[in-house]
Amino acid sequence: MAEKTIGRDIAPPDLVAKVTGRAKYAEDFRAEGMVFAKLLASPMPHARVRSIDTSEALAMDGVFGVLTADEVPQPGAPNEPALTNEPLYEGEAILAVAAIDETTAADAIEKIRMDLEPLPFVLDPLDSLRPDGPNARLDGNTRIGREVQTIKWSEEDFAAAADGHMPVGQPGDEWSYGDVDAAFDAADLVLDETIVHQSLTHHPLESRSCMAYWQNGKLFIHGSTQSTARTRAAIARGLGLELHDVVLIAEYCGGGFGSKISGSTIMQVPALLSRKIGRPVMLRITRAEETYLGRARPGFQAKAKIGYRADGRVVAMELFIVQDNGPYGRSGDFRTAADMASLTYQVPAMRFGGVSVYTNTPPKSAQRAPGGGQITSMLEPIMDKAARELGIDRVALRHINVPDNDGVFGPRRRGLTSAYVREALDRGVELFGWEERAARSGQRHGSMVTGIGIGVSSFVGGSSGFDGLLMIREDGKLYVHQGIGNLGTHSIADTARAAADVLGMPWDRVEIVWGDTSRHLPWSAVQAGSQTTHAHTRANHAAAMDAKRKLQEIAAGDLGGSPGDYETGDGRVYRRNDRDTGMTFARAARRATQLGGKYSGEELPEDINAMTVTSAQALAGEGLMGVAKDTYPHEGSTFSFVVGFAEVEVDFETGHVVVKDYTAVTDCGTVLHPRSLAAQLYGGGVQGMGMARSQRWVFDPQWGVSFAKRLYTARPPGILDVPLEMKWAAVGIPDPQTPVGAKGIGEPPLGAGAAAITSAIADALGGRCLCRTPLTADMILAAVEGREQPYGPLETHV
């Protein structure tokens, strides 16, 4: 029997191609007759195109055509078109030009005469809520249900908030549970804080470049995306095409962080331009364009009022969040934030209110732990403040509040599949050396003051109900077809381990089929929301169990006995009590082809998705097929947890923060791949540290245009900004609601990293929570020196 693959360090199969540069990303592809496109971007945050004259551009040698907003689908408000005649943020694409090369295309853009009518704009959501404040959109400033509407607060609402405190007015969304007011009345301590979390761009290293061409009415598209099956569906839906008329090739993705969940709207541009001019079109997105088109995390301005019992137990919470929604759609971050707060601290009585306000800033989308990342990094220092005021240990305060398997959350008080946060806390206390380090909190050596931080982060960790599809072919190998994307997390390979282990298949005889929708992929989850590990270990487990049953039946049919007498392993199906009686998978695959029916995929289960059916029909007759929908029980919501611990030194003479040490401990169920898990814990942690400390997004409030549009001004963290060595551990207790026991882990590390830093900085400042991100040297120095903060308490985009 082959060694189990789950729990071992096995390099993913695409590793060599990536490190040698052999891997082709979207912009590396070329096609016969290919031309290049460039975009004309809006210079204004909100405007209406009065007229466009492209005649001089079109007259240039080497220019092949122009695509305007009139030639792309215009989805109903408030959804985003690929090109627009009413740009709602600076940098939004108005038209595209195709030319023989990018130099010509850019020169052609400069020959376009465009008359823009400036329209009112707003950057700060609170400005839009003021009685006479501008709206980002002509049709309103928020979405309620499916409708764009307008919410304005009264002057009294704004005046009622104490100076610098978060005002509260009419919410667009609200819920509550428990007797919140009574719980606050009974509380021993009530903290009421104003928090500001920045918006910030995703900055994947690979921008959302895309190349497209058409053959016989079929669209071939090379893009950068987190998901495969679901991106093809999004492209087909967006362009009004049949699914089978779209071939998506996206084998590698240079990062997405939630900004490329199902590709990008801008992918429509090369597709439609190509159809218009009859040539393949490559649209390479520059770094500056990526900061506009590449999505951003919604910022929050919020009030957090929290009631505590003397022992540190949270007894009541009121959260009111104004969310910077950008100009399109509706981000769910603010609602998720409230759910995560309810979950992490098992709040017995809670009231949530919030408004997601349209602004003329680049569009928002999920960004690694959307909502969770923001609220975790903001609430953890407040928890520290409570511990300080109540005179209890900060870990003890978390211990008493965090969920266990009986945890519930949110207004519907939903239950969990599993939660081993206390175990993670205990392990972290030991690994980090909490006792010893906490004793150093606030100690000063020269100008350096030590701060110790802790961040408990919860985030969703899995969905279910998707399809698995695999083939055992006549070469005796196992081919696992993956409709998920190759986001860079290794889950494209790691989730296939579930199938390998069910069948006892040695890993070197497992082939992953991925990244190209012409290769017959099953219907899959979007590679987002930390769903994949959970959803697709389940789906692949289900498909492998189906294959195993078929192998057992074939063996019993040919060799006697009943199917239950047979086991699989090492590429054979054999009799349990007589290993010599059996057959190789190669032979079983030949027999399956001969037998036909369900064995070779001629007959398919009735509950699988139509896309899986099409793929399975194409593969039918080529060997033994395992195909199934994941119908394993899944009661309650699946969450993963990370507890982060940080030690920082704050230089009281410069405001500079050095992160000395970071330790992350997770409860993500069974560990599939230790090295890859470490990469998520560290990578997500570092991304969170950057969000808390240096990365930013800055706009000029007078003109509504952005400044942090290059990596050097946006300042994501570099290797010198993080500890040289970090530590991690996993609780490793399997989730009981999923056959492999593994939960997703892409997102919760971010909140832990961010919160450990905001908590540690507040600790070094003697418990003073600045309650905003990013916490830059200027703010810290102003706090230390007792000077006025460089920005107003509610000021955003700084």
Next chain:
Amino acid sequence: MAVIRDMMPAFELFRPVSVDDALQLMARHGEAAWALAGGLDTFDWLKDRIKRPEAVIDLGAISEMRGITADRGGLTIGAMTTLTEVATSPEVVESFSLLSMAAFHVATPQIRNQGTIGGNVAQDTRCWYYRGGWPCYRAGGNICYAAAPKAMNREHCILGAKRCVAVNPSDTAPALIALDAQMVIRSAGGERVVAAEDFFMSPAVDITRMTVLEPDELLTEIRIPETWSRARFYFEKVRDRQSWDFSLVTVASAMRMSGGRVQDARIVVNGVAPRPVRVTEAESVLIGSPANESIGLAAGEAAIRRAKPLRHNDFKRPLMRNLIRRAIRGQEA
């Protein structure tokens, strides 16, 4: 006409192999010429299509502009010497470690391999209004956007503003001023030598230039005299990230001690004014006194007395004060 950024347009490229050839090309193309050193400043300008030179003169093939040579106790450094070479040169490290520290604090290893010391001192400001193509004073217009009431000016100046509030971003410039370096400037018409302290342009004199270099001139080499060899040096750059970041405030200082007192000192800060500033107020407090915390604090306070913050950069006052204080008392607090 519509605007497009982040896409370099075509231009004519020259690669002269001697300074004389380069100077002839500069003279021939006049205002349309652009001298290219490491390209770290240049390429951003070109990609954003804001500066549109017709002739780019790449100095990278001129071997006489590269290298470090010892010269009567001092050093001569070719302007095209890379920042990595400056940071790691044994001669620089042994005698003028202030300069190697400054060069080492530039950006990243990759940028230091590509960037040159000449380019580092002659680079343009990073004011994001100006770099964004806004028609400000420095760009030949008649307004400073960064000093407007609502402007985002955290990284702008607190000293020496004259209509323009941009700061000089160079890390090596303050070190060269502290070392009393001499800048050798050549044109087709001949050579002139300017003290590093006088090399940087005040907007009060010419708001569109960062240095005294005329369009037909090249900075060819930098001479460091023996004067401050192996003096007591201090360099510190405070920045938001520890790599690939310009400074918020930088201090570079050189001191000679005698009998426990400061005999002579040069203290220079950058990131606070349109040009690197020698803080004579601090020097005069310091000279003749012991280099300790209380003198450091007094010198720091004296240095910021004239500072006038903008809306968002008040923090540069305590930061500048504290860096001068640290320079005087030395590394250990």
